[in-house]
Amino acid sequence: MAHLPYVEYDQADQVTKQIYDKTEARFQMVLNIFKITGHAPEMAEKMWEIFFDILQEGDLSWYEKELLILKSTKMGDCFYCVTQHEAVSARLGVSPEKQADIVGVVYRTSPHYEANEVAMLDLCSHIVLNPEGIPKETWAAVKQFYNDAQIVEIVATIGAYLQVSKFGDALGVELEEVWAGHEPVLFNAEPPNSKAAQGHFDHFVSQTPNA
Amino acid sequence: MSVVNQVESPTTGTEEVYASAVNYFGHVPNLVKALGSNTNMCNSITNFMIQSLGEGRISWAFKELIILKTLKTMNSHYSYGAHEKIARDLGVTEAKLGDMANSLWETSDHYSEAERLVFHLIKQIGIDANDVSASLWEQLKQHWNYGQLIEINAVITTFLMIGRVGDALGVSDPVLFTKDIS
Numbered sequence: 001m002a003h004l005p006y007v008e009y010d011q012a013d014q015v016t017k018q019i020y021d022k023t024e025a026r027f028q029m030v031l032n033i034f035k036i037t038g039h040a041p042e043m044a045e046k047m048w049e050i051f052f053d054i055l056q057e058g059d060l061s062w063y064e065k066e067l068l069i070l071k072s073t074k075m076g077d078c079f080y081c082v083t084q085h086e087a088v089s090a091r092l093g094v095s096p097e098k099q100a101d102i103v104g105v106v107y108r109t110s111p112h113y114e115a116n117e118v119a120m121l122d123l124c125s126h127i128v129l130n131p132e133g134i135p136k137e138t139w140a141a142v143k144q145f146y147n148d149a150q151i152v153e154i155v156a157t158i159g160a161y162l163q164v165s166k167f168g169d170a171l172g173v174e175l176e177e178v179w180a181g182h183e184p185v186l187f188n189a190e191p192p193n194s195k196a197a198q199g200h201f202d203h204f205v206s207q208t209p210n211a
Numbered sequence: 212m213s214v215v216n217q218v219e220s221p222t223t224g225t226e227e228v229y230a231s232a233v234n235y236f237g238h239v240p241n242l243v244k245a246l247g248s249n250t251n252m253c254n255s256i257t258n259f260m261i262q263s264l265g266e267g268r269i270s271w272a273f274k275e276l277i278i279l280k281t282l283k284t285m286n287s288h289y290s291y292g293a294h295e296k297i298a299r300d301l302g303v304t305e306a307k308l309g310d311m312a313n314s315l316w317e318t319s320d321h322y323s324e325a326e327r328l329v330f331h332l333i334k335q336i337g338i339d340a341n342d343v344s345a346s347l348w349e350q351l352k353q354h355w356n357y358g359q360l361i362e363i364n365a366v367i368t369t370f371l372m373i374g375r376v377g378d379a380l381g382v383s384d385p386v387l388f389t390k391d392i393s
Contacts, residue, residue, distance in 0.1 A: 004357050040361040046255075046262040047365060052250040077341055083321035114307035131378035134290065139214060146214040155258060155379050163372035167254035167364055170332070172348075196342035 001038050002172045007038025017042035021049055026052065032176055033080070033168045055088075059149040063092045064120065065157045070094075070102050071121050072158045074186045075128045077197035079164035079204065080175055082186050096185050103190035116145035118155055127158045169197075180207060214381045218247030221380035228254045236259050240375070255329030258308070263369050264280045264387075265298075271332070272301040273326065276311055276372045277363065280330055283312065287370075289377025293387040300393045321339045325359035333367055 009020055009030070015101040018040040020030045022100060037044035044131055066089035073081035086099055101110035107121050119141035184201070192198050221229035225247055231306050232239045242260075246253040265271055275298035279333035282291050298308060316330050328351050351360060377384070 003343070003345065004360060011331045011342055024224060037361055039357040039367075040268060040365070043262060043267070043362055043365050046259040047369075050252075050255040051260055054256045058251055059249055077339075127375055127379045130286075131375050132286075132381065148248040150249075151215050152246050152252050152380075155376050156246070156249070158380075159372040159376040160256075163368045166300040166340040166371060167368040168334050170343045170364055170368070172343070192341075194339045197337055201339065 001030065002036060002174055003038055004039065004171060006035035008035065011045055012038050013041055013185055015045055022052065023048075026055070029176070029178070031084070032173050033164065036168075036171055051164065054153075054157050054160060057117045058153055059145075060153040060157070063094065064117065065153070066092055067102065067117060068124050068154060068157045069122065069161045070186065071124045072128055072161045073165045074103060074190075075125065076162060076169075077163045077192040077194040078086075078169055079184075079187060079192070079197055080173055081161065081202045083175055083179055083182060083184065083204075086185050087182070098120050099185045103186055106189075110160060112149060115141075119145055121211040123154065123156050126161065127155065144198075147187055171173075175204065212381060212392055213241070213245050214379070215245055215248060217244035219244060221247070222250075223235055224250035225253050228257045231261060232257060232353075234266075236388050240387055242285060242377055242380075242382050242384055245380050251317065254374075259369065262323050263366055269355075269366075270364045271305050272298065273329075274366050276302060276303065276307070276326070277329060277333065277366050279308075280311055280316075281337075281367050281370045281376050284333055285371050285374055287299045287374025289374050289382060290384045292385050296386065297392065300388075300391075302393075328354060329363055331362070336367055336371075363391060 009017065012020060016062045019034065019041070023030050023034050032089065037047065043076065056062055056064070066085055070082060070089060073085065075080060089099065090096070095112065100111070101107050101112050102121065107113045108118055119138070122138050123142050126138055142154070146154065152179035184205070187201050187203060230245070230267050232243050239297070243253060243257050245355065246256055247259070275294055278294050279291065279298065282288070291316065295308065302320070307321040310316050310321050316322050316327060330345065331347060332343065332351065355363065
């Protein structure tokens with residue numbers, strides 16, 4: 001159970017209802033992570049705009065952004081985000097084999113990854129671990145493939161998903177019932193480092209029909 | 212030096228957000244200029260930053276302490292000095308700032324129990340956001356309402372993001388506000 005109650009549509013104020021309507025139109029449902037922000041609509045309105053901007057084609061393709069989201073949220077052991085984006089990225093054409101190879105540094109030698117994607121994912125790992133220690137070779141590799149507007153979008157996508165994953169995990173936001181039966185890819189390929197995240201993962205798998 | 216070109220003058224799609232930045236901060240911060248080549252990201256991140264920096268459900272002065280503690284906990288450096296100045300301008304004493312920077316806040320008379328609990332939340336998010344205990348949330352709820360707790364959690368995680376983005380792009384903003392905020 002989440003640590004704060006979700007704000008349902010009929011309990012929401014006008015600003016929150018507009019956010020929920022926009023969410024429903026974009027994602028076909030109002031996720032729990034949106035519902036918990038209904039307690040502070042003025043903050044939620046601005047916060048979610050970042051994610052509405054990211055989750056679409058931009059200067060960077062949505063497909064590439066999904067790879068960054070999977071990588072950054074997996075590194076943060078966010079089971080909620082990883083599960084959501086295993087599904088979104090699959091819809092955009094990321095195969096389960098490619099998803100699984102994103103863990104650790106497997107992507108570097110995986111036949112599923114192009115050189116530009118490897119450069120981008122290397123940068124992602126450095127930003128998550130130590131943004132002040134990004135080697136010049138990593139930047140040089142990224143700049144071979146991406147211009148300034150795309151680099152901004154790469155860095156912003158990683159930062160934003162670190163933000164929302166910690167935001168949701170700290171509040172204990174739960175996966176929606178619709179995910180029952182989902183076969184996890186990334187966490188099966190590489191278990192979480194966090195004991196608490198492992199607990200969430202084990203609980204989810206134990207709830208899966210026929211588990 | 213910034214990894215990307217800092218866009219000094221607004222282009223199509225960023226005129227309004229550059230104007231908002233001037234209106235709010237007194238100038239366009241370097242972070243906004245570094246984001247300036249990407250219209251969507253520049254708009255949404257700057258607007259969220261403006262929303263976060265001001266009086267809200269919790270006081271701006273306490274938000275600044277949350278921001279400073281978050282940046283320190285996450286080992287982020289972007290705008291640290293600027294937020295120390297903002298905190299001072301908003302009336303936070305040197306003694307309170309000093310006790311924030313290490314572990315003295317845990318026993319310092321300058322911190323209330325409600326504030327200490329928020330710092331425990333920051334510390335735990337830094338260690339493992341998956342492992343914030345129900346007990347800590349129950350204690351937090353005794354001092355803060357739901358809206359305040361969402362705002363607190365948003366400020367912590369937003370400045371985790373801003374710190375990461377600023378440091379990764381190599382941006383420096385030694386002063387965020389050039390207009391009087393006291």
